[in-house]
Amino acid sequence: MAKKFIADRAEFKPSVLMQLAGLSKGMDDLIDLSIGDPDFTTPEPILTAGYQDALKGYTHYSPAKGYPDTIQAVVGSYKRDLGIEIAPENVLIAASGAYSCFLACFSTINPGDELLVADPTFLAYKAQIAYAGGMPVFFPTYEKDDWRIKAENAEPFITEKTKGIFLCNPNNPTGACLHREDLQAIYDLAEKYDLMIYADEIYTAYSYEVPFTSMLSIPGAAKRTIVINSLSKNFVATGARLGWIIAQPEIINACTMVGVNVVYTAPAISQRMAKFALNQGTQYMGDIMKEFKDRMFKTAERINRIPHLSVQCPPPGTFYLFVNVKETGLDDVEFTMKVLKEAHVTVVPGSDFGELGKGYVRICATVGLPKLMEACDRIKALGL
Ligand SMILES: Cc1ncc(COP(=O)(O)O)c(C=O)c1O
Structure with a gap:
């Protein structure tokens, strides 16, 4: 009933990211690398x-x-x-x-x-x-x-x-x-x-x-x-x-x-x-920014040691890594789903950001290094 009142511009189309949230419910060991929100509390x-x-x-x-x-x-x-x-x-x-x-x-x-x-x-x-x-x-x-x-x-x-x-x-x-x-x-x-x-x-x-x-x-x-x-x-x-x-x-x-x-x-x-x-x-931001840089550099290096994955290294900026997954033979949505279901790691498929994002996934360095490394280990263990 209410649907007929909704304006065309507000039509709700769930992104793959939104679907992932549903799929990951109940995964106690989930490592969520999809969140573009720094994990630090404001100083x-x-x-x-x-x-x-x-x-x-x-x-x-x-x-x-x-x-x-x-x-x-x-x-x-x-x-x-x-x-x-x-x-x-x-x-x-x-x-x-x-x-x-x-x-x-x-x-x-x-x-x-x-x-x-x-x-x-x-x-x-x-x-x-x-x-x-x-x-x-x-x-x-x-x-x-x-x-x-x-x-x-x-x-x-x-x-x-x-x-x-x-x-x-x-x-x-x-x-x-x-x-x-x-x-x-x-x-x-x-x-x-x-x-x-x-x-x-x-x-x-x-x-x-x-x-x-x-x-x-x-x-x-x-x-x-x-x-x-x-x-x-x-x-x-x-x-x-x-x-x-x-x-x-x-x-x-x-x-x-x-x-x-x-x-x-x-x-x-x-x-x-x-x-x-x-x-x-x-x-008050020095240590936080140092930590982000450290996470980005170490995670990029680690990803480049996983067969069939690659990412720009050293990373240029932000806390996002845009990882090329084309050599796995999976498209970015298939890769995302597999990594979520089998490794309990959430990433965002690049195609969520546009046509040219196909074949890439976005990883956010918004969790600590131990979790980032653990996520890389789990993805590597899938043998993609
Ligand atoms: C490129 C870009 N612009 C704007 C925003 C929105 O930022 P704000 O929290 O200031 O609204 C974001 C948030 O992730 C972003 O990535």
Whole structure:
């Protein structure tokens, strides 16, 4: 009965990942490598800063764009960490990175607009573009390029309806980190065809091989770039639901208008956490980031010693490993199912992230090294 009331855009299609949750129920020894949520609790000083400010009365709506000192903390962190000058008018504090992305889509995409999205992709882009009435148009990225987004692979998909290009750097699910020349080429493409650049940079802190380079560091790019960032990964604070948008003031104003009519303002206590984290929280992240790097490097090495599996090593960034399983003779869904049923290890099939993800599985280094090694041992023992 209720089904007839559901809008077309909200049609529920369970992903393979959702089906896996059902299949793994009751497996006491399950090792779940499917979760893109850091296993660490947010460092105590960051939590305490939020709590202390809450006690002082930060328990209300904030100004529509966020508390001025939280905005200033974003401005200060970009200057200090990346050498990038932005002004408070360029910042909107919003309720999470995901919602920031939604606001960017809703404030800039008109029905019929086409948006270029790298395949494989973080799936929310596809849905959020569609919710805004736009059309995601996928262009390929390849393992042979270390999954780096190449402007020349996007250019053939540009039509007169193309409004912008989405970048996820560092990338979920592939772990790819873009080099300065990749970003420059994407910016040149955007200039040539007058495109907006949507740069999701929420894994800023997880770039191991090349220093993280923001799209905003490319001269001229700021005028046509919307950066999305958040506390979630860089400060292991997914539960804070706190993100921010950096863009030109006209776009910030448009996002604020949409936001005020949907969520109103970002959570006050999380904004106080963000203020502290961005000003002085990096000192508490050193051991956590070292641990992620260690897990990534050791797990990538270990995977490459399992016959018929391979992964980029050393891994470039994030806490995701995008493992090639083609030589096992199984497709990525078959591999995922077999590994779950017979080794009690959950991974995510690459095809969940797009056509080009076929033949790969995503492993999250969001459990400790002993479990990661145990998962590799179990997979190896299957003799695939
Ligand atoms: C690429 C990417 N963008 C955005 C998000 C959403 O992050 P947040 O927790 O800030 O909403 C995620 C979460 O996994 C992600 O992987």
